[in-house]
Amino acid sequence: MTVAAIIVAAGRGRRMGADRPKPFLPLGGRTVLARAVAAFASHPRIAAIVVPVADLDGARVALGDLAGRVRLVAGGAERQDSVRRGLEALGASDIILVHDAARPLVPAWLIDAVIDAAAAHGAAVPGLAISDTVKRVAPDGAITGTVPRDDLRLAQTPQGFRAGILRAAYDAAALSAARGTDDAGLVEACGGAVRLIPGSSRNIKITLPEDLALAEALLALPPKEGGRG
Amino acid sequence: MTVAAIIVAAGRGRRMGADRPKPFLPLGGRTVLARAVAAFASHPRIAAIVVPVADLDGARVALGDLAGRVRLVAGGAERQDSVRRGLEALGASDIILVHDAARPLVPAWLIDAVIDAAAAHGAAVPGLAISDTVKRVAPDGAITGTVPRDDLRLAQTPQGFRAGILRAAYDAAALSAARGTDDAGLVEACGGAVRLIPGSSRNIKITLPEDLALAEALLALPPKEGGRG
Numbered sequence: 226m227t228v229a230a231i232i233v234a235a236g237r238g239r240r241m242g243a244d245r246p247k248p249f250l251p252l253g254g255r256t257v258l259a260r261a262v263a264a265f266a267s268h269p270r271i272a273a274i275v276v277p278v279a280d281l282d283g284a285r286v287a288l289g290d291l292a293g294r295v296r297l298v299a300g301g302a303e304r305q306d307s308v309r310r311g312l313e314a315l316g317a318s319d320i321i322l323v324h325d326a327a328r329p330l331v332p333a334w335l336i337d338a339v340i341d342a343a344a345a346h347g348a349a350v351p352g353l354a355i356s357d358t359v360k361r362v363a364p365d366g367a368i369t370g371t372v373p374r375d376d377l378r379l380a381q382t383p384q385g386f387r388a389g390i391l392r393a394a395y396d397a398a399a400l401s402a403a404r405g406t407d408d409a410g411l412v413e414a415c416g417g418a419v420r421l422i423p424g425s426s427r428n429i430k431i432t433l434p435e436d437l438a439l440a441e442a443l444l445a446l447p448p449k450e451g452g453r454g
Numbered sequence: 455m456t457v458a459a460i461i462v463a464a465g466r467g468r469r470m471g472a473d474r475p476k477p478f479l480p481l482g483g484r485t486v487l488a489r490a491v492a493a494f495a496s497h498p499r500i501a502a503i504v505v506p507v508a509d510l511d512g513a514r515v516a517l518g519d520l521a522g523r524v525r526l527v528a529g530g531a532e533r534q535d536s537v538r539r540g541l542e543a544l545g546a547s548d549i550i551l552v553h554d555a556a557r558p559l560v561p562a563w564l565i566d567a568v569i570d571a572a573a574a575h576g577a578a579v580p581g582l583a584i585s586d587t588v589k590r591v592a593p594d595g596a597i598t599g600t601v602p603r604d605d606l607r608l609a610q611t612p613q614g615f616r617a618g619i620l621r622a623a624y625d626a627a628a629l630s631a632a633r634g635t636d637d638a639g640l641v642e643a644c645g646g647a648v649r650l651i652p653g654s655s656r657n658i659k660i661t662l663p664e665d666l667a668l669a670e671a672l673l674a675l676p677p678k679e680g681g682r683g
Binding site for chain 2: 350352355356357358359360361362363366367368370371372376377378379380381405406407409410413418419420421422426427430432433435436438439442443445446
């Protein structure tokens, strides 16, 4: 079973308010992008890595020694376009993982779990339960209700797919002009089954400046006993 | 305008898997409870603090010097019962804040913002937008859909209320045996208007062991410029 990964790094990350794209920001002595790529490049089950980026030269610098381990491709206007270009650049593989470079702390055990669940179920997404009360708000800030959250999960990446399922979902999305916030959403949109598996609390998404500080802090924490942190 | 705070510390925090109740766990050289209480005790607009706890003696030890700043009362079987006992112990005040001791890092600016919004609107809840895709799952882990999240917020505490509104909501809940996951939910249940205001990303809820490590890491971070972290 061959496994390939697409690590999407084409986003600008405007909410960071930084002077350069989010994947190029420093995190613990490397860049965010290099940390995300290293998680897959060092994983024994990953045979190929494609990285859609907005700035090819910038990505080479950000990757440093790791640049030789990945295939860089030009990303598209939106995330979905970037994944599509990654799919076009990938050779044959049994399982495809799609990961956001904005999650640079993904643990190796989670990559394994997503591969196994994708192989078993066709499509798999890691996710976390919600520990906070969820409110629905009107545009003016008035709360219109409390949303039951027992059956809700916050989705993470990598999301994993049997290659044919992901490619078919992207082909269908191209025909229907469907837009999704994540890859599993496109599989769901054409009726495909997707399995949710437990995610990792370390696997945060860097969206706001304080998330980067948080990631620095998490890097300083030891991995949990048993590895399921 | 007098403002009082109820800081609920009666929960056991079983998901922590620790040898003592969550409020009594150490965090940056103090206890979780002492940090939560200190945020209110050091705030110039807070006139009175009531703390419902399961273990009065343990709480005195956990609070140390701060024990003299609060009124400790015995909590109830569930969070809602504990808040009710806090309300019974509180004297007259214009605004009542209800806070979970499990959020020990609440910033002073957020306490101010909740007081002001409660005074203006009657009831106010701080909350954060959701940056992750939200999935709905069946009991077997199959994803049944992607949930639009633009109008969803993750609610935090302190939640703030004009005193009459909160007391009326608790009276109504006692008659109807209504249970809510938060205090604003009881106000919503009797048709009261609640306003959502921006929360703080530092104001995490300590639920799992890794949250405590994260709180330690956040303590080491400097407050953001402008104070809105």
